[in-house]
Amino acid sequence: MPSLEDGEMFLPSTPGKFKDKSITMHRQFYRCFASTSTMFLWALFLVALTAAYLSFQSFVDSGSRYFSTAWGGIQWEKQVRASAQIRRHNGVSVLVTGAAGFVGSHVSLALKKRGDGVVGLDNFNSYYDPSLKRDRRNLLSSQNIFVVEGDINDARMLAKLFEIVAFTHLMHLAAQAGVRYAMENPQSYVHSNIAGLVTLLEACKTADPQPAVVWASSSSVYGLNEKAPFSESDRTDRPASLYAATKKAGEEITHTYNHIYGLSITGLRFFTVYGPWGRPDMAYFSFTRNILQGKPITIYKGKNHVDLARDFTYIDDIVKGCIGSLDSAKKSTGSGGKKRAAAQYRIFNLGNTSPVTVPMMVGILEKQLKVKAKKHMLEMPGNGDVPFTHANISSARKEFGYKPTTDLQTGLRKFVRWYLSYYGYDHGKSVK
Numbered sequence: 001m002p003s004l005e006d007g008e009m010f011l012p013s014t015p016g017k018f019k020d021k022s023i024t025m026h027r028q029f030y031r032c033f034a035s036t037s038t039m040f041l042w043a044l045f046l047v048a049l050t051a052a053y054l055s056f057q058s059f060v061d062s063g064s065r066y067f068s069t070a071w072g073g074i075q076w077e078k079q080v081r082a083s084a085q086i087r088r089h090n091g092v093s094v095l096v097t098g099a100a101g102f103v104g105s106h107v108s109l110a111l112k113k114r115g116d117g118v119v120g121l122d123n124f125n126s127y128y129d130p131s132l133k134r135d136r137r138n139l140l141s142s143q144n145i146f147v148v149e150g151d152i153n154d155a156r157m158l159a160k161l162f163e164i165v166a167f168t169h170l171m172h173l174a175a176q177a178g179v180r181y182a183m184e185n186p187q188s189y190v191h192s193n194i195a196g197l198v199t200l201l202e203a204c205k206t207a208d209p210q211p212a213v214v215w216a217s218s219s220s221v222y223g224l225n226e227k228a229p230f231s232e233s234d235r236t237d238r239p240a241s242l243y244a245a246t247k248k249a250g251e252e253i254t255h256t257y258n259h260i261y262g263l264s265i266t267g268l269r270f271f272t273v274y275g276p277w278g279r280p281d282m283a284y285f286s287f288t289r290n291i292l293q294g295k296p297i298t299i300y301k302g303k304n305h306v307d308l309a310r311d312f313t314y315i316d317d318i319v320k321g322c323i324g325s326l327d328s329a330k331k332s333t334g335s336g337g338k339k340r341a342a343a344q345y346r347i348f349n350l351g352n353t354s355p356v357t358v359p360m361m362v363g364i365l366e367k368q369l370k371v372k373a374k375k376h377m378l379e380m381p382g383n384g385d386v387p388f389t390h391a392n393i394s395s396a397r398k399e400f401g402y403k404p405t406t407d408l409q410t411g412l413r414k415f416v417r418w419y420l421s422y423y424g425y426d427h428g429k430s431v432k
């Protein structure tokens with residue numbers, strides 16, 4: 001291939017009578033021109049290279065800003081180590097993601113209480129009032145549990161945590177929750193429940209030792225399943241919401257990490273967990289707030305005016321299920337990112353086994369609050385809801401003796417007592 005330096009290519013193909021002199025002049029001119037162009041091209045190339053480098057740097061910087069720089073440093077490492085310290089014989093050290101969340105905070109406290117090492121991780125996002133998350137965090141720190149402020153998508157931060165502490169277990173409870181919000185902000189589900197999960201599993205796979213992973217799936221994976229009660233072997237390939245689809249995807253994703261890298265995996269399908277320090281986006285919580293504020297509540301009705309029903313499960317029962325799963329989990333089998341032997345893969349329903357209709361749940365709240373609700377009935381919109389849930393829990397019972405003991409009436413009484421002590425009985429006017 002001729003190059004720009006090859007002046008010959010610009011010469012006339014048929015030489016004329018002024019050939020000698022003019023050709024020499026032409027050659028000099030074209031040589032000069034050609035070398036200038038080459039230099040120009042090189043300069044352009046260097047400028048482009050520098051620009052690419054600079055924009056990459058700013059991308060990395062903005063990435064770490066996005067993940068917040070609230071982690072790192074000697075003091076931070078000291079807090080992580082202290083929090084991870086095991087204080088009982090045969091204890092475990094657990095990294096709890098979503099530790100400032102509803103289930104995460106309860107599980108963290110229960111583990112710490114029995115002498116296990118616990119390090120929390122939470123990004124304190126604003127899906128619901130972050131001040132409730134901060135208050136849960138304060139509760140945890142009063143029990144010497146340190147909650148790292150960070151995102152499960154931050155691979156560098158995760159690598160650092162696994163470098164500092166040889167976690168025996170990961171209790172992964174961080175997620176974008178909520179069935180209906182998925183229509184408003186679908187990307188947040190992909191960010192936390194898919195991308196975040198993969199980042200976390202990558203960190204677990206390379207950690208040495210690899211932790212055993214216990215994580216929160218959801219009863220929503222049963223989707224349009226009509227066979228009741230729901231068993232783990234029932235169909236889960238017809239999710240009704242994007243939330244459910246990301247949880248189902250999580251079950252498949254964790255399976256691949258189990259299969260390829262030897263991670264021990266236990267997925268827990270939670271059934272509408274409720275209780276003190278709960279999530280304000282859930283129906284029992286927002287209904288309580290609205291009833292106290294004298295505002296109307298919307299109660300969805302299924303097809304043919306059938307009442308919707310949920311297998312509401314009290315938080316203390318869920319905590320027992322989480323700890324039972326953790327204690328019965330076998331070790332991961334991989335090391336150095338390689339599987340050494342087949343590893344355990346389990347999925348359990350953690351429900352209450354006695355569904356209650358939403359109007360009955362409202363009736364219990366009215367009694368506890370001693371206020372009548374202003375009910376607004378609405379046909380269930382096509383927003384991802386399912387008509388009912390009902391757990392078969394025989395697998396969890398057999399494997400680690402899971403046995404829920406709190407009925408909805410008792411559980412809601414405890415919730416209402418907490419709600420009033422936290423927000424006050426002023427019809428929620430000073431709701432945080």
Ligand SMILES: O=C(O)[C@H]1O[C@H](OP(=O)(O)OP(=O)(O)OC[C@H]2O[C@@H](n3ccc(=O)[nH]c3=O)[C@H](O)[C@@H]2O)[C@H](O)[C@@H](O)[C@@H]1O
Nearest residue numbers: 177178179218219220270271272282283298299300308385
């Ligand atoms: O167990 C699960 O898998 C899921 O349980 C809950 O999801 P959901 O059962 O929909 O809980 P709520 O949002 O509290 O709704 C409970 C019931 O109240 C109904 N509802 C909700 C809101 C409302 O304004 N009106 C109303 O009638 C819903 O249709 C549903 O039947 C959680 O929000 C999910 O994160 C969790 O994964």
